[in-house]
Amino acid sequence: MLARVANxxxxxxxxxxxxxHVARFMHVNYFSSLDAPNERSQNxxxxxxxxxxxxxxxxxxxxxxxxxxxxxxxxxxxxxIPYSIISNVKWARENANSARDLISTELYEAINKxxxxxxxxxxxxxxxxxxxxFCVNITEMTTILRGKIRGTLLHDEVYAIIMMGMNLERAxxxxxxxxxxxxxxxxxxxxxxxxxxxxxxxxxxxxKCAESYDMMRRFYKKPPNSVSTLEFLILNPDCPRSxxxxxxxxxxxxxxxxxxxxxxxxxxxxLVEKVRADLKFKYVEEIEENIQDFIEKKxxxxxxxxxxxxxxxxxx
Amino acid sequence: xxxxxxxxxxxxxxPDLFDEVFDSSGEAxxxxxxxxxxxxxxxxxDYVQLNNKAKASFFNQGITFQVYGDQETKEKIFxxxxxxxxxxxxxxxxxEQGAIxxxxxxxxxxxxxxxxxxxxxxxxxxxxxxxxxxxxxxxxLGLDPPGEVYNHISxxxxxxxxDGEYYVLEDNIRCPSGVSYVVCNxxxxxxxxxxxxxxxxxxxxxxxxxxxxxxxxxxxxxxxxSPNTVVITPGMYNSAYYEHSYLAKAMGVELVEGRDLYVENxxxxxxxxxxxxxxxxxxxxxxxxxxxxxxxxPDSALGVPGLFAAYRRGNVCLANAPGTGVxxxxxxxxxxxxxxxxxxxxDPILKNxxxxxxxxxDELRYVLEHIxxxxxxxxxxxxxxxxxIGSRLSKEEISKVKEQIKKSPRKYIAQPIMSLSxxxxxxxxxxxxxxxxxxxxxxxxxxxxxxxxLKGGLSRVALKKGNLVVNSSQGGGSKDTWVLKNxxxxx
Numbered sequence: 001m002l003a004r005v006a007n008x009x010x011x012x013x014x015x016x017x018x019x020x021h022v023a024r025f026m027h028v029n030y031f032s033s034l035d036a037p038n039e040r041s042q043n044x045x046x047x048x049x050x051x052x053x054x055x056x057x058x059x060x061x062x063x064x065x066x067x068x069x070x071x072x073x074x075x076x077x078x079x080x081i082p083y084s085i086i087s088n089v090k091w092a093r094e095n096a097n098s099a100r101d102l103i104s105t106e107l108y109e110a111i112n113k114x115x116x117x118x119x120x121x122x123x124x125x126x127x128x129x130x131x132x133x134f135c136v137n138i139t140e141m142t143t144i145l146r147g148k149i150r151g152t153l154l155h156d157e158v159y160a161i162i163m164m165g166m167n168l169e170r171a172x173x174x175x176x177x178x179x180x181x182x183x184x185x186x187x188x189x190x191x192x193x194x195x196x197x198x199x200x201x202x203x204x205x206x207x208k209c210a211e212s213y214d215m216m217r218r219f220y221k222k223p224p225n226s227v228s229t230l231e232f233l234i235l236n237p238d239c240p241r242s243x244x245x246x247x248x249x250x251x252x253x254x255x256x257x258x259x260x261x262x263x264x265x266x267x268x269x270x271l272v273e274k275v276r277a278d279l280k281f282k283y284v285e286e287i288e289e290n291i292q293d294f295i296e297k298k299x300x301x302x303x304x305x306x307x308x309x310x311x312x313x314x315x316x
Numbered sequence: 317x318x319x320x321x322x323x324x325x326x327x328x329x330x331p332d333l334f335d336e337v338f339d340s341s342g343e344a345x346x347x348x349x350x351x352x353x354x355x356x357x358x359x360x361x362d363y364v365q366l367n368n369k370a371k372a373s374f375f376n377q378g379i380t381f382q383v384y385g386d387q388e389t390k391e392k393i394f395x396x397x398x399x400x401x402x403x404x405x406x407x408x409x410x411x412e413q414g415a416i417x418x419x420x421x422x423x424x425x426x427x428x429x430x431x432x433x434x435x436x437x438x439x440x441x442x443x444x445x446x447x448x449x450x451x452x453x454x455x456x457l458g459l460d461p462p463g464e465v466y467n468h469i470s471x472x473x474x475x476x477x478x479d480g481e482y483y484v485l486e487d488n489i490r491c492p493s494g495v496s497y498v499v500c501n502x503x504x505x506x507x508x509x510x511x512x513x514x515x516x517x518x519x520x521x522x523x524x525x526x527x528x529x530x531x532x533x534x535x536x537x538x539x540x541x542s543p544n545t546v547v548i549t550p551g552m553y554n555s556a557y558y559e560h561s562y563l564a565k566a567m568g569v570e571l572v573e574g575r576d577l578y579v580e581n582x583x584x585x586x587x588x589x590x591x592x593x594x595x596x597x598x599x600x601x602x603x604x605x606x607x608x609x610x611x612x613x614p615d616s617a618l619g620v621p622g623l624f625a626a627y628r629r630g631n632v633c634l635a636n637a638p639g640t641g642v643x644x645x646x647x648x649x650x651x652x653x654x655x656x657x658x659x660x661x662x663d664p665i666l667k668n669x670x671x672x673x674x675x676x677x678d679e680l681r682y683v684l685e686h687i688x689x690x691x692x693x694x695x696x697x698x699x700x701x702x703x704x705i706g707s708r709l710s711k712e713e714i715s716k717v718k719e720q721i722k723k724s725p726r727k728y729i730a731q732p733i734m735s736l737s738x739x740x741x742x743x744x745x746x747x748x749x750x751x752x753x754x755x756x757x758x759x760x761x762x763x764x765x766x767x768x769x770l771k772g773g774l775s776r777v778a779l780k781k782g783n784l785v786v787n788s789s790q791g792g793g794s795k796d797t798w799v800l801k802n803x804x805x806x807x
Contacts, residue, residue: 001588002586002588003589006588097552097557100558101561101564101565101570101571105565108377108378109376109378112377116375161589314589
């Protein structure tokens with residue numbers, strides 16, 4: 001596979017995954033706030049700021065009053081904003097275009113439909129009453145894409161590169177979502193996390209943002225608290241959205257690209273194993289003790305993996 | 317069957333035009349009768365719905381092209397007409413033989429003009445024809461292309477005149493495009509109206525890519541066992557990018573850009589995730605002057621530095637060969653009957669349109685005097701750009717065109733206005749079928765001791781009423797084209 005095309009496919013995977021997480025985060029947060037148990041969580045400004053925080057564009061002045069329609073527009077359909085869903089979908093398609101000969105017609109057609117859906121969605125409807133419909137369609141279409149990727153591509157290097165992109169992005173987004181909701185939980189109570197957020201409504205929202213609430217309940221058979229939520233979303237290898245699961249996937253796919261038994265220490269495969277091992281032998285109390293450090297460290301690790309890949313495989 | 321109360325109900329037949337479907341008495345010709353009956357069962361509403369579905373199918377598949385010239389390049393669907401064109405087996409045989417004959421003759425001509433130039437020495441074509449052509453590449457002199465083939469892929473544009481005869485309008489042997497649309501048109505028609513195929517046995521068109529790969533591999537460099545073939549594209553913003561990606565995918569080879577390749581010790585490599593991989597055959601969809609900045613345009617970012625040197629050494633095959641453009645020059649076209657006779661000792665199977673060379677003083681005079689009856693074409697443009705149809709020009713435009721011709725007579729040729737045949741075509745605005753002019757582009761492949769003509773082709777339709785220019789960049793659409801397997805076409 002061409003190095004340039006590999007780079008494009010890697011990013012196609014990332015953009016598809018990213019648009020899904022942004023869309024789900026937006027609608028889950030927005031709609032769960034409507035009947036939230038405390039005033040803070042019900043506050044629309046609080047929800048909008050949470051969205052901005054998650055996307056990586058936090059509101060600097062806490063007193064700043066956000067315009068709801070503007071925030072929704074910017075996150076969803078403003079093509080001039082690089083983090084918007086529409087920008088992500090455009091780039092996913094652009095990257096797919098450049099690899100059109102490698103991917104299946106079915107996958108390309110699905111991406112193209114996805115693009116035209118977003119492009120043609122009426123902005124006015126979206127910002128006024130279409131948030132749910134728009135976001136749910138985005139998540140459903142990304143699910144279709146994932147199905148087409150798994151079901152119509154040869155499970156070779158091309159597939160491995162796309163899956164690496166998707167899983168690295170998934171791990172990144174899940175950590176960002178945890179970070180955001182942890183932050184929200186703190187602000188909602190205004191007190192320390194340990195004391196107050198045991199049964200926080202924010203944990204349910206967090207799990208729903210990762211489509212993991214139902215399975216979490218099945219696994220623990222108890223309402224979520226900070227420890228069980230973090231454990232499930234970070235460490236549980238069977239939870240398909242967990243960071244651990246994503247890193248396991250990344251490891252599996254890097255081994256398709258780099259088949260050496262003992263990868264050298266400056267290779268991507270080595271770094272991936274190292275990051276994975278570090279997480280595998282962590283326990284949740286350790287993480288919870290200093291969650292902020294953990295989040296920053298893990299985000300850095302993920303960036304390092306992507307940079308290493310760029311150097312090793314995408315250098316053209 | 318009468319046309320009243322059917323979707324052909326309002327079909328207007330202009331008696332001056334050659335209608336491919338209806339004879340002079342207004343009845344559908346034998347080969348079209350069944351089709352006409354089947355389409356006659358649709359109401360306009362049904363048909364509109366089918367048409368919209370077909371359009372959506374093209375859009376979702378991303379089968380679009382970009383139009384240059386506007387401020388921003390726009391993505392458009394290539395308009396597709398659901399009423400197919402049918403060509404009977406004998407008629408097709410004539411076209412196929414003619415297309416192969418031209419390809420072979422052009423290949424021999426190219427070999428000759430880049431080697432001994434016997435045809436010039438024997439006084440068949442004038443030397444200026446070559447020396448004045450911008451597409452004649454001195455770099456190709458004395459170079460033996462692998463497999464001795466220059467024009468591996470030819471697209472021949474053919475029309476049916478009002479006399480019912482086929483004429484060749486031009487040979488395209490640089491980077492002829494359109495073959496992917498032939499396949500897409502068939503797919504779209506099958507999706508929308510699969511039932512009609514029960515009544516006709518049409519040759520498949522999906523075998524083009526496998527034949528193309530075979531042809532490309534037949535001209536592999538010496539000493540290569542199983543060649544590595546790639547398609548090179550200028551990139552995804554090129555108007556024919558869909559086609560480039562389709563061909564690469566259908567052949568199962570890599571689609572590369574210039575920046576994916578490099579040359580080392582006169583061998584060509586592509587940069588992959590597992591290091592360099594040697595390339596033996598390149599199907600290039602990048603124009604001559606852009607393929608190698610060291611040899612041609614130094615500012616080209618689309619090419620590969622050193623590629624031509626590797627080609628000269630015989631380490632890589634380029635298809636088509638650089639410098640083929642000299643032979644699809646519209647001035648060379650006019651010598652085609654002589655060229656065919658000279659190399660093959662045969663009469664041309666497909667007719668040429670009579671052509672006036674503005675470079676010849678007496679013919680230039682004729683052209684200037686009869687400009688309203690002629691089509692004036694620049695010899696070195698493609699895509700329908702720069703064509704003036706005399707009968708459509710205003711007085712000011714005529715004097716402007718005359719000035720242009722006088723300024724550089726070598727640049728222009730003129731031909732009588734040919735009346736392209738018409739075919740019933742669905743027109744969105746009027747929601748009915750109307751007569752529209754069509755041509756046919758056939759695709760011929762020439763390899764080392766092997767050849768292939770795609771049984772089908774791209775029937776291009778001029779969608780604007782009365783328009784004779786069918787190119788997609790000028791508002792043309794296309795039709796699926798069926799070449800029938802047996803005489804009456806029925807199962």
